[in-house]
């Protein structure tokens with residue numbers, strides 16, 4: 001067998017794999033059809049894209065540090081040691097779920113296949129934990145910007161997708177931030193190094209109102225959101241909250 005036919009075989013193998021993946025994604029998309037639970041395919045009542053038992057079994061991020069959303073295992077969420085030692089530039093984190101169980105699959109479907117149905121489920125779950133007071137709080141919603149190069153590779157900006165719809169539903173404007181500096185991977189860096197790495201990574205276009213919500217799908221270390229919150233404060237925000245769909249435990253990044 002010569003080199004080029006080996007290559008052809010490899011390409012064909014990859015196509016087979018992607019066809020199989022496509023079938024799985026198609027199946028997953030059917031799971032989010034109206035009237036069907038997004039997780040078990042069972043019938044739902046009402047408007048929610050899930051059934052009551054799947055909803056109850058989701059890995060809700062409770063308790064958690066009210067400041068950074070770090071998952072905790074005590075009876076009540078308390079401000080964690082890391083936030084006490086070095087408070088982040090945001091005041092509060094609302095992270096609906098932990099990045100565990102069915103959650104990573106849902107996020108991957110949304111992120112890598114730009115599935116609007118998976119996105120709608122993510123948004124509905126994020127919103128399900130918000131009180132009326134929470135919903136009335138923001139004066140602007142700012143998505144965490146993707147690096148332009150990553151946006152080109154992936155062709156889909158999931159934070160922008162979520163933030164745009166959330167802003168519309170809350171009736172407040174969408175703010176815009178840009179990444180002005182490429183940042184190395186945060187992997188393997190300690191908290192102080194991450195902070196330095198992300199320093200001045202973002203710039204906000206125009207002025208922001210007083211109360212701003214930052215939106216992303218998944219929050220890992222919080223370093224990116226901390227840097228973006230600092231940029232928002234430089235642009236006029238006085239109070240900054242983080243609203244994300246899911247939170248990984250610290251140092252999971």
Ligand SMILES: [Zn+2]
Nearest residue numbers: 037040051054
């Ligand atoms: Zn279900």
Ligand SMILES: [Zn+2]
Nearest residue numbers: 065068080083
């Ligand atoms: Zn904390």
